[in-house]
Amino acid sequence: MAQVWQQPLPEIYTQLTDPELRLRIASAKETLGEKLIILGHHYQQDAVIEFADFTGDSFELSRKAADQKGIEYVVFCGVHFMAESADILTPEHVRVILPDLGAGCSMADMANLDQTLDCWAQLEETCPGQAIVPITYMNSSAAIKAFVGEHGGAVCTSSNCRNVLEWALQKRTEDSGLRTEPKNAGGKKILFFPDQHLGRNTAHAMGYPLEKMIVWDPRLDLGGNSFEQVRDATFVLWKGHCSVHQLFRPEHVDEARAKYPGIKVMVHPECRFEVVQKADYVGSTAYIVKQVEAAPPGSQWAIGTEVHLINRLRQQHPDQHISVLSDCQCLCTTMYRIDLPHLCWALENLVEGRGGNEIKVDSQTRKWATVALERMLAIKGTGSPMGKSQPVGTTVD
Numbered sequence: 183m184a185q186v187w188q189q190p191l192p193e194i195y196t197q198l199t200d201p202e203l204r205l206r207i208a209s210a211k212e213t214l215g216e217k218l219i220i221l222g223h224h225y226q227q228d229a230v231i232e233f234a235d236f237t238g239d240s241f242e243l244s245r246k247a248a249d250q251k252g253i254e255y256v257v258f259c260g261v262h263f264m265a266e267s268a269d270i271l272t273p274e275h276v277r278v279i280l281p282d283l284g285a286g287c288s289m290a291d292m293a294n295l296d297q298t299l300d301c302w303a304q305l306e307e308t309c310p311g312q313a314i315v316p317i318t319y320m321n322s323s324a325a326i327k328a329f330v331g332e333h334g335g336a337v338c339t340s341s342n343c344r345n346v347l348e349w350a351l352q353k354r355t356e357d358s359g360l361r362t363e364p365k366n367a368g369g370k371k372i373l374f375f376p377d378q379h380l381g382r383n384t385a386h387a388m389g390y391p392l393e394k395m396i397v398w399d400p401r402l403d404l405g406g407n408s409f410e411q412v413r414d415a416t417f418v419l420w421k422g423h424c425s426v427h428q429l430f431r432p433e434h435v436d437e438a439r440a441k442y443p444g445i446k447v448m449v450h451p452e453c454r455f456e457v458v459q460k461a462d463y464v465g466s467t468a469y470i471v472k473q474v475e476a477a478p479p480g481s482q483w484a485i486g487t488e489v490h491l492i493n494r495l496r497q498q499h500p501d502q503h504i505s506v507l508s509d510c511q512c513l514c515t516t517m518y519r520i521d522l523p524h525l526c527w528a529l530e531n532l533v534e535g536r537g538g539n540e541i542k543v544d545s546q547t548r549k550w551a552t553v554a555l556e557r558m559l560a561i562k563g564t565g566s567p568m569g570k571s572q573p574v575g576t577t578v579d
């Protein structure tokens with residue numbers, strides 16, 4: 183049976199100093215050579231990023247892993263759903279390791295398969311004759327991705343969410359090159375998992391009023407809505423959120439502007455609707471990184487995303503003023519569980535041929551999750567994620 187819980191590390195790993203851990207990690211990495219790649223998510227702490235062969239967002243990293251030839255091991259310094267995606271996209275023989283099994287994602291954990299099946303049954307019963315297309319954000323379990331694949335839907339990222347929603351609403355199967363024809367592709371109702379904020383922000387940027395959206399609370403009958411509300415909604419938004427991005431509030435935008443007149447506010451679309459409405463720029467982590475990289479010296483930013491990424495941007499661009507949108511502890515605590523001791527332990531396990539912390543998606547789940555991912559990749563167009571991108575950079579004297 184697969185190991186589910188993180189076992190306590192052998193004591194030695196908790197006693198080593200950081201310099202000792204660094205030496206042992208570097209040595210294990212050298213021993214494993216080209217058989218290994220280490221992936222570091224943007225939100226990961228610097229001490230771990232130091233050893234990453236690639237850094238990026240979750241999907242970008244999984245694709246990097248899939249592109250590598252001759253590797254046997256992927257050590258994913260991210261969270262559980264990211265390691266699952268890497269396992270789905272890499273060849274069968276590649277072993278994907280998550281250094282701490284406790285590194286989950288609070289958002290992904292907010293939607294499970296039983297709740298989803300129950301929701302689907304209620305929607306089908308309440309809305310006979312309406313086609314419903316399930317769309318899941320990348321930040322979801324492999325089981326949810328597989329459900330979506332099996333029911334004619336697709337995965338999306340925070341970069342391409344708008345394109346995927348447009349595809350789902352506009353019957354674009356003819357040009358999508360799908361392996362399997364989604365029976366509901368002409369649907370006018372979207373079930374969006376698990377981040378209500380990304381769904382709402384994107385649908386609103388597409389021109390849909392908030393009245394066409396309902397929130398589905400999986401603990402309540404009809405998700406806590408009336409029959410008419412369910413029937414009339416275009417977007418059924420799962421009641422999920424990111425515990426990090428939900429910390430940013432509209433008053434933080436006002437405070438940043440009062441403190442630094444002329445500052446530009448840039449936020450991730452996992453932030454609340456009210457925050458996104460007030461922001462100057464909205465986009466994925468990749469978008470945020472690009473905006474800062476392209477901005478001229480003297481630019482001033484208040485950024486609403488995970489603090490490790492913001493701190494790294496600040497170090498990389500000392501000629502710009504870069505601050506966190508609020509002084510809340512905007513830290514992905516589960517990702518933070520992956521530290522030098524866990525990385526060292528995971529690599530030395532591989533060197534010594536010991537098992538542990540392998541993330542394996544079963545073949546049936548893998549099959550349908552792959553369908554959902556391939557649908558996303560087949561959808562044409564990129565464009566602005568929120569319809570709110572503006573000219574890059576703002577110089578403030």
Ligand code: SF4
Pocket residue numbers: 225261286287288289290321424425426427488514515517
């Ligand atoms: S930042 Fe939020 S969505 Fe991303 S891994 Fe952490 S909890 Fe999940």
